Amino acid sequence: MRIPLWHTATRVSRALLRVLLPLRCLVCNDDGHDGLDLCAACYAELPWAGRACLRCALPLPDNALIVCGTCREEVPPQAATHASLLYLPPVDQLLVRYKFHQDLAAGRLLAQLMQRAPPPWSCAPLVPVPLHNRRVRQRGYNQAAELCRLLPMPVWQGLYRRRHTAPQSERSAEQRRDNLFDAFATRGSAPVRLTLVDDVMTTGSTVMEIAETLRLVGTEEVRVWVCARVP
Ligand SMILES: [Zn+2]
Ligand SMILES: [Zn+2]
Numbered sequence: 001m002r003i004p005l006w007h008t009a010t011r012v013s014r015a016l017l018r019v020l021l022p023l024r025c026l027v028c029n030d031d032g033h034d035g036l037d038l039c040a041a042c043y044a045e046l047p048w049a050g051r052a053c054l055r056c057a058l059p060l061p062d063n064a065l066i067v068c069g070t071c072r073e074e075v076p077p078q079a080a081t082h083a084s085l086l087y088l089p090p091v092d093q094l095l096v097r098y099k100f101h102q103d104l105a106a107g108r109l110l111a112q113l114m115q116r117a118p119p120p121w122s123c124a125p126l127v128p129v130p131l132h133n134r135r136v137r138q139r140g141y142n143q144a145a146e147l148c149r150l151l152p153m154p155v156w157q158g159l160y161r162r163r164h165t166a167p168q169s170e171r172s173a174e175q176r177r178d179n180l181f182d183a184f185a186t187r188g189s190a191p192v193r194l195t196l197v198d199d200v201m202t203t204g205s206t207v208m209e210i211a212e213t214l215r216l217v218g219t220e221e222v223r224v225w226v227c228a229r230v231p
Contacts, residue, residue, distance in 0.1 A: 026097075026106055027090045037109050047088040048117055049229060056204050057081040057229045076204065077211035078196070079221045082119035083229035087200055091228050095199055099143045107143065110199070110227050111150035119225050123195040125154040126225075127214075129206060130184065132164040144198045147227065151197070158188040159210065176205035184213045193221045201226040 023032020025039035033040040052059050053068035055076050060068060085091045094110055097103035128144035136142050148155045162185045171179060194214060196207055201224070211222040 026094060026103075026109055036112055037105055042090060045090070046113070047086040047091055049083040049086050052083065052229070054080055057083040057201065057224075057226065059086065059229070059231050076208050077215055077222065078207060078224045080119070080121065081201065081204070081207070081224040081226070081229075082121075083201065083226050084114045084117035085228045087228040087230040095228060099139075099199060102140060104141075104146070107146050108150060111147050114147065114225070114227050115151065119195070119223070121223065123153060123223065123225055125156045125191055125194060126151060126197050127156045127159050127194050129196060129198040129210060130159050130161045132161040134164050147199060148197050156191055156194060158186045158190060159214070160185060160187065173203040173205055176203055177209065180205060180209040184210050186213065186217050190214055190217045190219045192219060194219050194223070196222060196224045198224070198226045200228050200230065202230045 023035070023037050024030075025032055025042055026037045027042040028039060030039035030041070032038060033043060036043065038046075049057065050059060051062055051064075053071055054066045055071040055078065056068060058068050058070075060066075065072075087095070091110075094103075094106045098106040098110060126148045128142060128148045130145075131139070131142040145155075161183055163183055165179050165183050196210055196214075198207060201207060207224045207226075211224070214222050
């Protein structure tokens with residue numbers, strides 16, 4: 001495979017920039033620390049996810065069971081969900097900058113933070129939650145696919161979104177699931193085990209719809225790894 005010259009040039013100039021430019025905290029603009037674009041003080045304040053439901057990653061009190069009441073009542077199709085962080089400041093602002101304002105440095109930082117709090121299970125191969133091509137063209141990239149690219153694990157590319165769906169925000173959990181019905185499909189044979197990766201998990205309707213789709217095409221175990229869980 002030939003790598004275009006501009007691509008090599010971009011990589012070289014990026015590497016050079018990292019040597020020349022010191023790390024900068026993306027939250028408060030102070031000096032970066034420990035190889036991250038985050039200062040020691042902001043790092044110490046990060047909302048790491050603590051004890052949570054094994055199935056849906058919803059935060060749980062210390063004395064609770066390992067699965068939340070909702071997941072006990074209706075067992076979700078994914079075998080497990082792991083969130084590295086909670087969707088609280090400053091992670092929420094970093095995710096918004098990454099997703100809606102083309103701040104790829106914020107994306108790189110978030111992927112580094114995910115690696116510092118990985119799932120307790122082996123996660124390869126990864127599969128990103130897909131965006132419809134129309135959305136990728138609008139945004140310029142798929143934020144979940146970029147996170148996968150920055151994580152040091154193999155990625156399966158066989159999942160895609162077959163129809164464009166209206167944005168999920170401001171919909172109830174039930175409306176979200178109706179909106180997504182039959183929205184995803186696969187090409188090629190699906191691996192037996194997969195870890196679905198997304199930036200944020202709110203109600204879980206997207207990952208549940210995808211987990212069901214993957215199970216129908218032969219994936220026996222779908223697990224989920226998100227950067228941040230909305231508590
Ligand atoms: Zn800072
Ligand atoms: Zn749960």
